[in-house]
């Protein structure tokens with residue numbers, strides 16, 4: 039098989055498990071968001087008590103964690119005392135590696151100097167800032183609470199406090215947004231030299247206000263050509279400015295800033311998820327928590343683990359999932375994960391010749407064009423895996 043020499047930054051994912059905590063509260067719900075959270079802070083004290091009980095159910099089931107990720111929801115909505123209490127619970131009950139990557143998702147308008155300094159002193163060494171856009175009209179379309187100015191202030195503040203690993207989350211590809219406006223947002227984001235950027239294409243999620251607008255014909259998704267133009271523009275622009283495009287939506291200054299935590303999801307490394315709707319994975323089992331703060335609290339108050347369901351993956355399912363996840367990252371997957379048959383070799387060659395894949399040192403890696411069709415790419419390979 040012909041190998042094309044392409045320089046790709048390699049990374050080796052850690053094999054230590056990751057710990058995820060889902061903080062299920064937001065001040066208001068953004069109309070596009072499909073993540074579980076409620077805009078009702080009155081339940082925070084009850085949730086915190088239930089969270090302590092959940093920890094006691096899970097304690098000792100996982101070895102040392104080398105990543106901790108507070109997501110949601112909006113973790114920075116918790117006041118300093120609650121955040122500190124939460125972190126004490128985690129550190130007193132779990133083994134967290136000394137050099138762990140400890141991330142918090144933050145909303146720019148929650149960060150004043152006192153709060154940001156407290157976040158730093160609590161041990162967070164990575165912050166993922168939900169900026170989404172630097173255009174105020176787009177922020178208002180997205181129902182965000184903050185302005186572009188507040189996002190800029192938050193980034194300056196974090197730098198002035200010595201945060202050395204700042205991630206910026208952005209959204210593109212929505213009605214009314216131009217490529218020019220999007221490049222302006224990217225330019226303004228990189229002025230602050232964030233170590234990491236996540237650029238998500240807007241998707242219309244089930245049970246959101248946006249899907250209702252879509253059904254009424256008041257919101258239309260971008261054409262495939264435009265989606266592709268936004269994606270390729272993003273990748274080209276950020277690579278020209280020194281970022282590595284290491285996963286479909288993720289870019290980093292170099293491989294030391296690839297998200298250690300998220301790589302666990304893409305590489306089948308075990309993770310424990312705590313909080314309503316959080317998912318966990320260990321050995322061949324995946325399980326998930328109930329998607330309701332109230333029910334989560336009731337179950338734990340009644341002495342039960344808040345688990346809503348689980349699945350035991352067969353060897354074959356695990357293998358197929360590995361292929362599927364592997365093709366989402368620039369690191370790709372080992373060639374030996376694909377059956378060595380004339381049919382699969384032919385298919386690989388065809389995908390390589392069509393510019394979807396590259397094969398380097400026995401690794402199959404998606405190209406930019408491959409990233410664009412990342413959801414369909416595994417289907418081609420899987421059809422061969424299944425029929426060979």
Ligand code: SF4
Pocket residue numbers: 063064066067068071072073075110111112145168
């Ligand atoms: S996008 Fe973030 S802030 Fe908005 S509702 Fe979803 S979790 Fe909350």
